[in-house]
């Protein structure tokens with residue numbers, strides 16, 4: 221608690237002596253999460269900024285290709301709109317169902333929370349299924365042309381995120397079986413999965429806009 | 435190097451962690467152990483990268499490729515750049531000093547995420563050994579640290595893929611570190627400690643970490659696409675397949691220009707800690723320093739295409755990036771004058787830490803001036819891809835950052851080990867490094883202005899003498915490492931005992947034992963609101979009433 225007086229000649233540690241004389245209190249390492257404020261959500265948010273920059277790089281590359289690299293004559297690059305639009309609806313709805321799940325948890329309705337988590341994971345898996353169908357019905361392959369490659373790289377990288385997100389949801393759904401694992405006030409796992417899921421949704425909306433609508 | 439520690443004066447650490455020197459080989463969660471792990475691993479890779487540089491300079495003694503074959507030369511050159519940047523400078527100036535000092539400076543007992551911190555460190559050794567191993571198994575990458583396609587697509591694929599994998603691991607490590615620093619500076623400050631009271635290195639690391647988090651992922655994504663081009667034969671960056679090689683350059687430099695600041699901003703911070711202590715004066719212009727760092731972070735993100743003036747960039751782009759780059763000279767100049775003003779009229783101790791710091795200022799100004807020159811399109815087109823660029827770059831990154839790393843080791847070694855480094859050996863080390871560095875790199879500006887291209891094993895015989903002078907400088911630099919290593923090892927066992935605070939410094943890491951106990955302080959963390967309050971007669975300023983700003987602007 222000591223504020224140090226600035227002086228060049230006298231050692232500032234003198235003023236510290238009372239603080240140093242006391243015994244060591246080990247806070248940061250000894251116990252797991254107690255005694256150390258929980259900044260994991262802040263850390264996750266920062267990580268998602270980084271993750272979002274990876275997508276931003278991909279988007280910038282794709283838009284530059286669109287601006288300066290015309291599709292060569294004879295190259296096939298056509299996208300259907302119906303399936304991805306259904307997929308977009310699925311993901312948007314899943315964001316609301318997850319929000320619902322978290323709300324139930326904050327009201328201590330664990331059973332309802334688990335149900336909504338399951339619905340969310342189901343919507344995510346349905347999205348992935350839809351994307352699989354799209355991949356197998358498209359008339360172009362990964363290396364056919366620049367746009368084909370970019371399409372698979374962007375949607376594939378996003379699909380990887382959806383897969384991870386769905387896994388996270390299923391894991392917290394499974395963990396929520398254990399009584400006391402998540403309480404109305406302490407449920408980092410659910411909170412983290414929710415933030416991540418909204419992030420994945422947001423990225424999809426941009427992707428949908430620039431890949432299918434633009 | 436700084437492994438051996440005198441007996442622990444602190445209470446014993448909790449039983450979860452190994453004790454003694456073994457903890458430096460363990461998955462330790464202690465930020466000080468992790469900091470020194472970064473330091474020792476980084477210095478090991480510095481020796482590797484230095485040996486590679488030595489091979490380059492030996493080859494360039496004669497105009498023909500006699501010592502190394504052309505392809506081997508390309509591999510050595512690529513490894514030298516990659517090792518020095520990603521395995522030595524970035525990990526040491528961020529990971530080593532950042533991990534060691536930041537928790538002290540914010541008054542915390544550790545980083546915000548100790549486990550993530552250990553993961554970030556332990557990504558580095560495997561990535562480094564993978565990179566070096568690629569040289570012995572099938573040949574290393576040959577396309578330089580920039581890995582421009584189509585060159586990186588036409589050189590042997592195996593080495594290039596290993597290079598990408600290694601850089602991805604190191605990028606991941608860097609991002610984890612950046613997240614940790616941001617959370618620690620913003621969230622872990624001791625109650626009562628305000629942002630504008632933090633030591634300058636905290637601000638530097640905050641700015642650096644913002645750059646890491648915003649720009650490193652872009653490089654990672656780009657390298658993944660490049661690996662697709664190599665492995666799956668997609669054509670993102672391959673003009674032969676309808677792709678666009680210039681897009682790679684844009685994305686690459688979106689990371690790699692900020693990378694210069696990721697290497698140099700922490701050095702700015704470290705120098706801002708060293709100068710006030712050894713000049714016994716407050717850091718001049720604290721507030722302007724802070725805003726300069728933030729301005730550099732912002733401007734650093736929007737100048738990348740000054741590396742691409744010969745890549746058919748349209749005129750508007752050239753104009754924008756020239757002007758934006760010139761603007762960076764303003765905050766950088768503010769910092770430069772602040773350091774000079776800090777030294778002005780101070781009681782300067784010309785010890786090794788101060789000498790290295792002053793040399794940094796000198797070199798950085800020179801490298802900065804050639805940098806502004808390079809940002810001017812007509813000049814850049816003339817010297818692009820010549821040795822002028824090599825000279826400029828090494829003045830910034832070696833004359834700047836590496837000199838600061840050495841200065842910082844002389845300054846903080848007593849805290850790391852509890853013993854002082856030998857000052858005579860230190861000044862000797864400085865002298866040879868200083869002469870060797872300038873002898874090696876100053877002539878390269880002349881070589882570039884006269885048209886010697888970089889990254890080629892052979893050159894026009896008219897450049898022989900100047901290249902030989904440069905190689906003599908490199909030899910001196912190599913030799914200068916010896917007194918340093920002797921000093922570090924000898925002092926670890928027989929150096930003068932340092933005591934808690936040998937420099938009478940005011941920043942919080944000195945207000946505990948040397949080396950510090952496991953959780954940094956016995957008892958409560960001190961609240962240091964005036965980390966640079968040197969040389970002010972007690973009683974002249976009412977510390978309770980004065981804000982940090984008033985104190986610092988009051989000067990003497």
Ligand SMILES: [Cu+2]
Nearest residue numbers: 691738740741
């Ligand atoms: Cu640059």
